[in-house]
Amino acid sequence: MSQDRVSLEAVRSIVDDEVIPLERRFLTEGFQSVVGALDAVRERAKREGLFAPFLPPEYGGRGLSLVEYARVSEELGRSPLGHYAFNCQAPDVGNMELLLKYGTEEQRSRYLEPLCAGAIRSCFSMTEPEHAGSNPIHMSTVATREGSGYRIEGHKWFTTAADGASFAIVMAVTDPEAESPYRRATQIIVPCDTPGFERVENISVMGQRGALHQSHAEIRYQGCRVPLSNRLGDEGAGFAMAQERLGPGRIHHCMRWIGICERAFELLCARAVSRELAPGRALGTRQVVQLWIAESRAEIDAARLLVLDCARRIDEEGSYQARDSISLIKFFTAGVMQRVLDRAIQAHGALGVTDYTPLAFWWSHERAARIYDGPDEVHKVSVAKRILRRYGLALGRD
Amino acid sequence: MSQDRVSLEAVRSIVDDEVIPLERRFLTEGFQSVVGALDAVRERAKREGLFAPFLPPEYGGRGLSLVEYARVSEELGRSPLGHYAFNCQAPDVGNMELLLKYGTEEQRSRYLEPLCAGAIRSCFSMTEPEHAGSNPIHMSTVATREGSGYRIEGHKWFTTAADGASFAIVMAVTDPEAESPYRRATQIIVPCDTPGFERVENISVMGQRGALHQSHAEIRYQGCRVPLSNRLGDEGAGFAMAQERLGPGRIHHCMRWIGICERAFELLCARAVSRELAPGRALGTRQVVQLWIAESRAEIDAARLLVLDCARRIDEEGSYQARDSISLIKFFTAGVMQRVLDRAIQAHGALGVTDYTPLAFWWSHERAARIYDGPDEVHKVSVAKRILRRYGLALGRD
């Protein structure tokens, strides 16, 4: 792993020195209150050559492999603001990857370049309230050809970071009659100021509507018209491209979750040392806290090895070949994270549920980790079916 | 159980018809947005003779036993607003009990009567940020006699519902030299408009500062003077009275949690029936969802029987005799609640983390259930030590 290429220590320094100090304000006053300060951090990251390091050099990155980026992402994940500070935040990363691979020259210069530079943000508009997100072949949003463009009609939600985004990549059905249900949808770029693109509201999630990058919007597409040149990739290729986007997307989440785990572990240990139950008797002398520490250490180490092994496979064989591994780390790491957060909160007592640490934020907002990009159960069933087929069981496609 | 005395159906009707419809507004716009509407519900509850039914008739209640009240409380617990709508909310209930038992005639007429009538609210100011709440003998707030009054100096937090309260009952050390550490503290009534009583802020908890009854305040007592007649009970009796208050307080929480479990269970089942994974194939046809339902049903039923059995013991033998049972239900029921909420959220997918149901609110704000009024571990250790002593083990006092 060429960590010489990107110094983890340099990344960690910025996170510790400049990002973590912003957390409390973020947690108690909202994302909008720290955007300016984060922009300054972004400038430093750029200066130090650490900005969006997964990007190829021609777009300002360092061309990191997934294994290399995994370690960086873990460092960033130690703060809820880390990825944003280095322009490594979802859903922009996934959108950059799509544009890099499928974007026309015009699309790249208009959307990808400012995205890579951190000048604009974007969103990805796929999930619909009326359909189970676990089965994206069911979708009601349609894009109908009208003249030299598409007219989009539909209803989406959980369009993350739409608030303040410059454009959305929208999944819409263009060929409802396609024989294969996997060939019905297409991805289309929609600038957010297009008439007919309506951000209804930021959905209230765990008691917060959030703002800007830290929000999830409900969107209505009503008579929303864009030129054909806004299509990303081929017609009917939307589903396959979304899958392709989700594979690395899932591992990106897992890397970030390892970072969350490590930070929670640091907080757990620090609390065990600093909190006194009685004069001279620290919390960490209690056996139950020691058990939490050991169990967390084992689970985090196991999860990291599993995630790095998956990253290596994707680097070497591609995400299709590694899909079992991707499914396994998705639910395994999310489960570890929830347990580690739970222990860290419990060790903090009342402090653990306040916003004086990021633990409460993660407890509430990362509950979704076991749901988004495929619920635990969907991943478990998928991987089990593939295994059982190798044992000879006849099963329908999952 | 004389449920003829208080009709559970009547309680449930009000909750279903008038309280639950207010939830969404509460969850997305805050408690202050529904206070007015809740006042109207309170009027109906009064008219139907269901207001604070645990109170003796002379204070407007129905004199319910704990077993009887348990079933009412479960009904109220089905909504985060249920207890407030019936004037059964913490911390007022505990304060009413203290005033009933220890209040002077003047204290009762000035504080207890308007509290019972729902005309004012109150708070209980015990926990301090610098000391482990699990061991309340360590406390820095002091009340010094000065002339005909007490001067209180100290720092509290998690003073629930202080925002908008008329008075606080404050735990303060009056005799730091008392031989027994359990005889050092005294309870004192402090009107919230007393100079030197400063509500610093509502603490940001799980991303929300909350408001009014739904908030937890940080309080500073600086040169805060009240007359000696504001003392509640004897000097040095504060710890014993707090323990006495916490016993039933814990069972009140457990009853409420059973109600939360039942509501989550209803939402889980309703979702299983209504959500389609594919046309004609409901979520509830999936075996994993069926397992969640069965496991939840068993755990909730077990928890309710355990809570009712504990309530019966308290009714018959008092909360001191029932203290093992109180500790057992505290951590058992909190654990069941967390698991049931977890399953219900998972079954809801993305909807489960939004504020379109109360599940997300409970997931985040009831994480504290395993912490407040004694963390799980403290209760487990206490009950185990008492058991081991009966087996002959010599152990220090817990």
Added chain:
Amino acid sequence: MSQDRVSLEAVRSIVDDEVIPLERRFLTEGFQSVVGALDAVRERAKREGLFAPFLPPEYGGRGLSLVEYARVSEELGRSPLGHYAFNCQAPDVGNMELLLKYGTEEQRSRYLEPLCAGAIRSCFSMTEPEHAGSNPIHMSTVATREGSGYRIEGHKWFTTAADGASFAIVMAVTDPEAESPYRRATQIIVPCDTPGFERVENISVMGQRGALHQSHAEIRYQGCRVPLSNRLGDEGAGFAMAQERLGPGRIHHCMRWIGICERAFELLCARAVSRELAPGRALGTRQVVQLWIAESRAEIDAARLLVLDCARRIDEEGSYQARDSISLIKFFTAGVMQRVLDRAIQAHGALGVTDYTPLAFWWSHERAARIYDGPDEVHKVSVAKRILRRYGLALGRD
């Protein structure tokens, strides 16, 4: 509960004084080594009026309700030999119930009376190796009418206690063409010395073939002929009768498991007190052991309340009405038992896996508790489907 009718103390005395001292020999030398001694205990139980107390008085019992018997069964369950010592052992109890309800006068005098007196033993031959026991409508054993009798052909296993039994009650298909698959099978009494009844072997289970009452046999029925008068109940009623037998059978298991839990809990606490980690520092001073004790106490208490509540429902409404409750206690109690045994073994260290305590026996042989009489998953699915139907979900019969 008329525990005056059967003194639990009297039962407990016999178990403590006479049954538990036989355990070590049973565990290390096998059941046959203690049969003689157990016969002597049986005589004492008879003298004290405690023998098979669930039987009606005319058969020598005390006519206990299920709730009353539950407490007795718990006491017996504290030793692996307890139920046998009081003639309360499976599968004889279930067979007694069948014969009481469906036996002809001749069948009762020939089979039931000596069974109630403890003079003979019996077995119940239903499970087949080729079919999932969880779905007993699939069965290959057939009983064909030939002249004035049935000729039985088939293959069974897990026919518990066949070794040394005087007769078997066999489930065999008599009408393979019956429209309802639930009307195909019939129960037939087969004396074990009937030609064509071949006990192939006692199956090796968890490393032991066992002997006599403590064994599970593989049986072949080859040209096995019995007169028509050996039919128990009506032709085609076998499945319904088996269900009727299994309902109370399951609660019998649960009662016994509570006894196992209590004994394991006693051993856990006694060990915590007696074992020294270092001079003067008992195992029970360790917090993790304290947690095990508290968690076990809560879970056992919850399970007992759930089982007694189920027994009350069966007493009052019958086992069909209580079938949800029966399913819930079956998996809930089996799960509690496994966890309590696990903790007790862990606290015993190396001693815990030896046969110097009954913990190892229960750990290995009661692993089957989550399988026999319906695996956990089958019960969970059944109860969930019934719940979901009440919520309106259309589902096939489970």
Added chain:
Amino acid sequence: MSQDRVSLEAVRSIVDDEVIPLERRFLTEGFQSVVGALDAVRERAKREGLFAPFLPPEYGGRGLSLVEYARVSEELGRSPLGHYAFNCQAPDVGNMELLLKYGTEEQRSRYLEPLCAGAIRSCFSMTEPEHAGSNPIHMSTVATREGSGYRIEGHKWFTTAADGASFAIVMAVTDPEAESPYRRATQIIVPCDTPGFERVENISVMGQRGALHQSHAEIRYQGCRVPLSNRLGDEGAGFAMAQERLGPGRIHHCMRWIGICERAFELLCARAVSRELAPGRALGTRQVVQLWIAESRAEIDAARLLVLDCARRIDEEGSYQARDSISLIKFFTAGVMQRVLDRAIQAHGALGVTDYTPLAFWWSHERAARIYDGPDEVHKVSVAKRILRRYGLALGRD
């Protein structure tokens, strides 16, 4: 990993073709019934150069690193007889390592050479019934100098494989007054035919006394005299040498457990495919079974990566440096194994508790995995204390 040096396929072939077919006889008739057949397998392993491959070439091995051997050991672990068939069984491997490092020339030629050749077996006699094995500084067995020899007096149990062993390595206190409690004991070689070495019995464990290599003996040392030249290593070095032996010993167990997990996983999947719940509907179509498969796959993969990472650290840095990692894999892998076995048994139904598969053997006899070589809790506490010290907590030595 130079798997070219030892072909895993070759190892697997022998296990599949020659070892697994012996399992059923072993499981139902005991180890003695398969010893002869296993000797023949050993000959084949020798011929193929696969015998005790961890040994240096001069002792007939292949000099495998721990990482290399880990993969071999996993293959062997797929059967309860695998390690024995390749002369890789505990406790002989640990004894070989001790003799290699500390043995005199005479000791090596007399004990090590025949051990490496598989001509004799040995045992390691440390655990005492009166002292917690988790703290081996407490020990009552003493070796007193008498003339030119030691006289050993003491009482041991769980001396694994003493039945049929040629010699024991005994831990005995030689200097009870040594200032450091870690310098009191010495390791001494005692031929099992020495007068005063009495194998009292094979302890009955999980219902079985076992035999030969598959047994755990109680031993009494009474006036047992051996020459001074039988001392292994220095006087007072016994504890340090035992620790040194246990480090790799624990990872050897973990490697074997991964093999057990993989075999259980194979059996689980094969059962899911072959067992029909109804005609045409395999067990593997059930979602709960699919969940078990996916969860097991993730946990086993995670455990393997953790074990291999630990082996790499030991290879590179030594077992002292890797002691945290050793503690983590010890409890993590044992926990995974228990869960995987549990799921595999549950999927097998009644078959799962029989001895027709090795699952029941492992369920009962590997329950001890969470106890031997240090209970889970001891490892968790040790590792947590070391972590907390790095965070600055002052704690006594663990």
